Amino acid sequence: SSSVSLSPLQMMDSEGDPGENQTISDGFILVGFSYLNKLQILLFLLLLVIYLVALMGNLFVILLIKLNPSLHTPMYFFLVNLSFLEICYTSSVVPQLLVHLLVEENTISLAGCAAQMYVFNIMGLTECCLLAAMAYDRYVAICHPLHYTTIMSSRACAQLAGASWLTGISVEVAQTAWIFSLPFCGSHRIHHFFCDIPPVLKKACADTLKVKILGFIVSLLFIMIPFLLIILSYILIISAILRLPSEEGRRKAFSTCSSHLMVVTLFYGAALITYLVPRSSSTPESDQMISLMYTAVTPMLNPIIYTLRNKEVKGALRKKIDTGIFAHN
Numbered sequence: 001s002s003s004v005s006l007s008p009l010q011m012m013d014s015e016g017d018p019g020e021n022q023t024i025s026d027g028f029i030l031v032g033f034s035y036l037n038k039l040q041i042l043l044f045l046l047l048l049v050i051y052l053v054a055l056m057g058n059l060f061v062i063l064l065i066k067l068n069p070s071l072h073t074p075m076y077f078f079l080v081n082l083s084f085l086e087i088c089y090t091s092s093v094v095p096q097l098l099v100h101l102l103v104e105e106n107t108i109s110l111a112g113c114a115a116q117m118y119v120f121n122i123m124g125l126t127e128c129c130l131l132a133a134m135a136y137d138r139y140v141a142i143c144h145p146l147h148y149t150t151i152m153s154s155r156a157c158a159q160l161a162g163a164s165w166l167t168g169i170s171v172e173v174a175q176t177a178w179i180f181s182l183p184f185c186g187s188h189r190i191h192h193f194f195c196d197i198p199p200v201l202k203k204a205c206a207d208t209l210k211v212k213i214l215g216f217i218v219s220l221l222f223i224m225i226p227f228l229l230i231i232l233s234y235i236l237i238i239s240a241i242l243r244l245p246s247e248e249g250r251r252k253a254f255s256t257c258s259s260h261l262m263v264v265t266l267f268y269g270a271a272l273i274t275y276l277v278p279r280s281s282s283t284p285e286s287d288q289m290i291s292l293m294y295t296a297v298t299p300m301l302n303p304i305i306y307t308l309r310n311k312e313v314k315g316a317l318r319k320k321i322d323t324g325i326f327a328h329n
């Protein structure tokens with residue numbers, strides 16, 4: 001433990017904080033990456049590029065799908081929704097981090113902190129539900145192709161997406177409101193770059209066991225159950241694909257769900273790493289690196305996966321380039 005106590009973040013804490021042992025009402029200081037000192041500018045530049053690529057990539061996917069009648073199918077309806085969600089998700093965290101990497105004062109008001117936690121977690125839960133809805137769409141397409149258009153009507157798709165958003169919004173109202181009804185006191189410093197639930201809960205000076213149990217139930221219901229539904233869909237999809245008679249048919253069927261499978265793997269991969277890294281070996285620095293992966297990097301990768309790996313999207317893109325819609329001036 002001697003090496004742990006030398007961590008730069010802990011040394012900052014022991015410098016003494018004027019707000020020590022007072023109730024926190026004027027917000028928090030997000031310590032974040034300030035231990036990087038001068039290197040923060042490098043992280044700023046890197047993140048700026050990643051953020052812009054994520055924004056433009058997701059906007060590009062939305063525009064490409066909206067402008068192409070051949071892509072007006074349930075799968076792409078969900079993809080538009082997912083891209084929109086990813087823009088909100090990364091924008092709830094990264095722009096503020098970019099500012100904090102440049103300025104000295106990394107403060108956030110209590111209301112700002114609550115709003116950030118609320119928006120970020122809505123997007124997280126909604127994404128889990130949307131990914132499950134997309135897995136269901138692939139399951140129906142491959143296992144019940146004759147009934148696909150009746151089961152996945154545009155009404156049904158809108159309802160599935162709407163239910164995903166409603167779940168995220170309503171569950172997070174309750175969770176965020178409860179967390180911010182707790183008293184906060186002691187040091188203002190949060191050893192994270194945004195107001196995520198675990199680092200904020202550490203600042204509460206009341207018994208947090210019940211809130212943690214609620215958090216556990218929420219993850220179980222709205223993260224794990226969608227995950228199990230996705231796994232179940234893919235077990236059914238893969239066994240159906242393996243029963244197809246021709247090699248060509250198997251490859252075609254699989255290619256329609258490979259992009260979704262990759263996006264799911266990325267999203268849940270990051271979540272699983274967070275849960276599987278033993279608490280004893282996690283440091284604020286390693287937690288922040290993992291958070292950076294799923295708040296900044298994965299939103300950038302999803303549009304790349306969908307545009308580069310998907311024949312239909314590539315075909316639509318080629319058509320648009322040929323007809324010159326993207327080539328004004």
Ligand SMILES: *[C@@H]1O[C@H](CO)[C@@H](O)[C@H](O)[C@H]1NC(C)=O
Nearest residue numbers: 080081084157158159161162
């Ligand atoms: C996502 O789905 C919801 C519910 O169907 C819909 O109201 C919303 O407009 C969709 N968002 C986008 C960007 O398509």
